[in-house]
Amino acid sequence: MSTYHHGDLRAALLRAAGKRLEKQGIAALSLRGAARRAGVSHNAPYRHFADREALLAALAAEGFHLLGQELDKASGREMGEAYVRFALQHPQRFRLMFGGRIALDKHPQLRAAASSAFDQLQAAFSGYVLDARTAAAAAWSLVHGLSHLILDGHFEQRDEEFVKRVLGAVRFAVGPQRSA
């Protein structure tokens, strides 16, 4: 047995850190801890991650890919609800993705993963609104802010019903309801 890590130490570290993330929160993430849990010396992770932030960036990238898959499954107006649902189901992951702990400039793969998810939101607006970019920015802001504020505990409610009501209270002025 004695889990050897051949080429997959990187994967093992991500698995260990990902587990710890949702259970203990971002602050509990450490390179030394991940190494310990993967059964290697505290120094081995540096072969795969330049520093702690690189580990966080990799975990965040996983999150963006997962979010993209969830948005893919939803269509049109349900995408907003899917976005909020993702945040509520993976609170720590969501915070990691959007908490400003990672400098996007230094991690191009992360920026790519993020804007890919944004593109999907934007696509939902293409073709039927005048200024799709602006409408998409507003829609993203809405769902993103709602997610964050719920996670931070600033609303009394956090059920699906509440989310739908808030999202339903908004119309996009540049949208089709104007030319209709």
Add this chain to the structure above:
Amino acid sequence: MSTYHHGDLRAALLRAAGKRLEKQGIAALSLRGAARRAGVSHNAPYRHFADREALLAALAAEGFHLLGQELDKASGREMGEAYVRFALQHPQRFRLMFGGRIALDKHPQLRAAASSAFDQLQAAFSGYVLDARTAAAAAWSLVHGLSHLILDGHFEQRDEEFVKRVLGAVRFAVGPQRSA
């Protein structure tokens, strides 16, 4: 001279930490560092803050009070722009206030300061919409999400013009434009 700290060590620590916050970011905040800069032993801060999180909570509370003042100055529809402006002018403070680093449950003064600011946003909707709470939640989500996404660098633009265009793209369906 030799700055004695009589009763104001707390204030001195907050001043030192606040300075460091905007310059170096949240991760650079430490009780030991604040003590060093205030000229006391690394242990003195514990007389005024139970732990590191209590220091962060106090800094965040300052931020909520400041945000409240800015919202006070603005009226009605300008409050949204004022909110985003506050975030862009105090990025690290804003992240501290909303980054999920502080457990609101353990710091009631912080929760109070936060919901006081929210009340101001909500007041802007009272009396002229059917469901003021829902509309206010949507409006807060919109400006909050926009602020965060701009800070995280997810939009190419971040000028006032862009902010106005995004905020202007939204109508609140429960608002007066329906019954009008």
Add this chain to the structure above:
DNA sequence: ACCTGAACACCGTTCAAGT
């Protein structure tokens, strides 16, 4: 290439002690 142990400079936090 991949992994190791030793070392350095930082933390938060606790404790016993001083005034």
Add this chain to the structure above:
DNA sequence: ACCTGAACACCGTTCAAGT
């Protein structure tokens, strides 16, 4: 009450060394 120094258990990161 307020402050101190010593101590403990953690970090991230670097370095010289092993296979």
